[in-house]
Amino acid sequence: MHNNDDISIARARRALLERIWPAVHAERIALDVEVSVLPGEPIPPRDAIAGTFEPYRVGTPWGRAWGTTWFRVRAEVPPEWAGRRVEAILDLGFDHPRPGFQCEGLVYRPDGTEVKSVNPQNHWVRVDGDAVDLYVEAASNPVILVGRQFHATWQGDLGTASDRPLYTTRAMDLAVFEPEVHALALDVDVLLGLQGELPEGPRRARVLQALDDGLDLLDPRDIVGSAPAVRERLRPVLESPAEASAHRIAAVGHAHIDSAWLWPVRETERKVARTVSSMLALIEETDSYVFGMSSAQQYDWIRRTRPDLWRRVVDAVRAGRLLPLGGMWVESDTVMPSGESLVRQFLYGQRFFEREFGIRSRGVWLPDSFGYSPALPQLLRRAGFEWFFTQKISWNQTNDFPHHAFVWEGIDGTGVLTHFPPMDTYEAELSGAELGRAARKFRENRIAPASIAPTGHGDGGGGTTREMVGRQQRTADLEGSARVEWRHPDEFFAELATLEDRLPRWSGELYLELHRGTLTTQHAMKQGNRRLEHLLAEAEMWAASANLVRGADYPYGKLDAIWEAVLLNQFHDILPGTSIAWVHREAREQYAELAERAEALIARSLGELVGTGDMNLTARASGAVDPARPVTEPARPREDEDGWLLENDLVRVRVDRRGLITSAVDLGTGRDAVLPGRAANLLQVHDDRPNQWDAWDVDRFYRNSRTDVIDVTAISTGPGVITVDRPLSAVSRVRQTISLDGRVVRLEQETHWNEDERFLKLSFPLDVRAEQSVAETQFGVVSRPTHTNTSWEDAQFETSMHRFVLVEEPGFGVAVVNESSHGYDITRVRSDHGWGVDLRLSLLRAPIFPDPGTDRGFHRHEFGLVIGADITGALRAATALGHPDRPLRGARTVEPIVRLEGEGLAISTVKAAADRSGDIIVRLHEHTGARARGRLILNFPAGAARTVTLLEEPLDPGRSDLAVELGPFEVQTWRITPAPAV
Structure with missing residues (x-):
């Protein structure tokens, strides 16, 4: 140069x-400003506008943390400005240029209808007529994130936030726009x-x-x-003009709005209204701009609370300018929710879009979730989706993902057309640097001509600006630049689909080499979600049973309400534990309340079934969810000089004087599951100070410091159990009870956790020469090498599971099952037989932001060490842990209305069809990775049966029998019409 x-x-x-x-905006006059400060939570806009306002001087501090301040601005337009475009300029005191992470406002007319939002990148409002009279609902949300840097703060909840004013208005002017x-x-x-x-x-x-x-x-x-x-x-x-070979950019207006993150859900509802009102204003002022927004939940907030804005949304959707994307209730995490939860994300999302707009999304839009389950491709295709979009994998710490346009194959072999934007952002501004990066980096340049650019400020909302629209106009056909046009993603993927046979393929999970700590952070989120998933499975099954057997009303509305709340809390900053304290406090309270409601539905249905409608009943609910499990007598602890023995006909377990498991022998094979010279059930504490994203990340160097917890405060025995009390530190302690149930060494743990920046693990050194770990994922398992031959395996030093992880060599396997954990790590360890593995569960963390109190307090965990296990045995033990028996009062037996015969087959769901037709939906899958055959057995007369999509729509004209044939990890859904009553 x-x-x-x-x-x-x-x-x-x-x-x-x-x-x-x-x-x-050089030519300006000051607006007359008045103010009304709300003492508490937000109120309906029309009520606020009708309130009392007082004079306000620009430059005066305003806004306590999470408060709402209403400003009224008025002025007469000077006669000499007649015929020129006039705008109100409203600078609320924006501290930095990024929208959505500080104060922001929504502007209303005197009748309470929304105009548009104001934020640091969009703080103008067009004025029509000779006078301006506007109201600004200003939210004084505290700054918790600047750029990508956090600072530890107690501003993240009402009870600990500051009362002092956070912002100072800079300008409230009337100006001529040139x-x-x-x-x-x-x-x-x-x-x-x-x-x-x-x-x-x-x-x-x-x-x-x-x-x-x-x-x-x-x-x-x-x-x-x-x-x-x-x-x-x-x-x-x-x-x-641009050259003929120029890369093409399919730009879609975007404003990724986290359904909760550094703000509570109630604030997200307002963020959605702010952003949508601004995007509708931009649509109305342009000819070709299109705005895409995902998450049926966010549309539903508008529908329920803002009728005027909702009418404009509906009109814009019908005009093809506002594009409902993704077909999900929210942009959820896809690693931790159950398979059934992902199905419901699609079912509830698509039902909403079809009911309200008469359309369905053709693809799933998840730009910011933290890795993607290998079960997802099959579920997408079985729900009718054609494509998948994300961007997050570009955040990998170690390995650059090798493709931007490819076919992603899941655990069952199903492929789905997938795109990652080479811009490496879901907040494009259409800058020259972004356009150049997209053209240079696009890895499929030899095959495909175009990529997507989600365009607009996001995370906290904001969306596309008129400046971004202006950049698109200038780069639509510009020499030296990629050619940019506004396009629906469906159009982009339809074009890409014509090249599908030439695109590369990627098999297995899309593992994010970052944010590994989200599998553990905020344990109560994981526990609450898992418990509700189990309770909803039971509630639906028993409700369907009571409806068929006793004619009881099926509680569609009550179940839908619980599901919608659970699905919202699976959003990718709630379930992963990466939001402010307010969000997680509310979620914990909500989980408890939802569990009570689900339990009440279960009790009601069981009461109907046994004829005691108001009885507080419990029952065995697992018959339709997992294979039957044997019941054995509890082993009685036997003490000797080295510790205690727990033994039954299947397993002999030794617990030493430290409360550690030094031996667990499968009596049938004589194999000891525990590595010689090592001890299982060993708690280990690490320092945990990641480089950047505290709640999100576990960085590799955490392993460099470790404390083995072997001190004992007390050990005692009782009927069938050994109880161990330990100090974890000067401020934290733990109590474990150890028992033996069949092949399962059960561990129940209560932890008082009061650490800062520490990580609690539970170690099981196992004498198993396992080339792979096998972890449960949605409707199947995912296998991962235990070696670190390449940088790809080495980067997976913390990985995900659902209810179990299994290590196995030919003839012998050991599984660890759990009721609320998701993270684990596995390393090879030298042994007498070459090597074994150290399998460690991740239990608790203690990051200091965005919630400085994360995980502090009391926790319960349950685990099981399954001796002599395979996949089916691990699944059975895991299900028993999550679906405890509910013994009924009295002698009456309640049988499930549906059972499944066949090796490797499991039922996940029995429920009434969503369309309220009275049909029964049965979802089943093959869980071992083998081909399987079996048969559905119904305890009610069936009139017709057919297989259907995950959205419960026909795949075949009907079945003459109930024979089941599934491929490896295949998910199949049946729709059964009960025979008419005689």
């Missing part, structure tokens, strides 16, 4: 920043971005010369008057 080039660039940048942009100056600013902006991506050569030289020549014509004393001449000089370089 020549020195003259540097001078030209510096000149243009300074002129743009200091001369041109300020002149867009369209030619604004257009010039965008001309210069685009050309500066373009030259930064061009190689040295004629095109770059001519762009820089045009900037120099144009700025020679800019009169600093009359920016408005000289702007047209400058634009005319820049016109030739802006009109030079």
